[in-house]
């Protein structure tokens with residue numbers, strides 16, 4: 001994604017867990033990048049961290065919407081921060097309908113960490129959403145090995161000892177620079 005302008009509407013779809021928390025942060029950043037952001041966040045939690053993230057969005061006068069399909073019809077891009085690696089089983093309401101709608105959407109989808117509804121280990125269940133852009137966090141998950149869209153790696157700041165312990169083999173070591181995201185679309189195919 002590039003810088004937006006006030007005519008570019010980004011629909012931020014936010015799930016109930018930490019992937020959704022990433023989505024609330026992304027909504028704030030997109031606002032500051034110049035996007036006109038609206039947030040669909042149907043299952044809010046009471047945890048203070050999420051309350052505070054919402055407070056920050058309210059301070060920016062970012063709208064929260066209940067009508068996902070209506071908001072989608074006005075959007076230029078949709079960000080999928082519904083489920084990450086904590087997803088399992090069959091999708092429950094209201095996200096079953098949301099993911100069904102996203103399967104047929106014509107505007108670009110940008111997914112956070114894992115496309116929602118995909119298994120963290122096994123990937124696309126076959127009829128899953130097909131995001132145009134994926135931002136994996138810390139390390140790409142096994143389930144996105146066969147993902148073919150534009151793929152970035154974020155979450156750069158993993159302590160080296162932890163990366164070694166977890167066996168992370170990410171391009172950061174050789175990449176250098178000060179970017180917080182690196183394009184790994186080709187790297188995964190090597």
Ligand SMILES: NC(=O)C1=CN([C@@H]2O[C@H](COP(=O)(O)OP(=O)(O)OC[C@H]3O[C@@H](n4cnc5c(N)ncnc54)[C@H](OP(=O)(O)O)[C@@H]3O)[C@@H](O)[C@H]2O)[C@@H](O)CC1
Pocket residue numbers: 015016017018019020022082083084085086087088089090091092093095112113114137138155
């Ligand atoms: N170090 C880290 O941990 C880092 C984590 N990070 C981020 O956190 C993400 C993982 O967060 P997470 O563990 O909270 O899980 P997440 O994917 O948000 O889903 C849990 C929620 O989904 C729900 N739910 C599950 N299945 C469902 C279903 N079938 N149908 C409907 N609902 C279902 C489940 O509901 P419950 O089962 O509790 O009712 C719960 O509310 C990770 O991908 C990355 O984005 C990064 O910021 C980097 C550091």
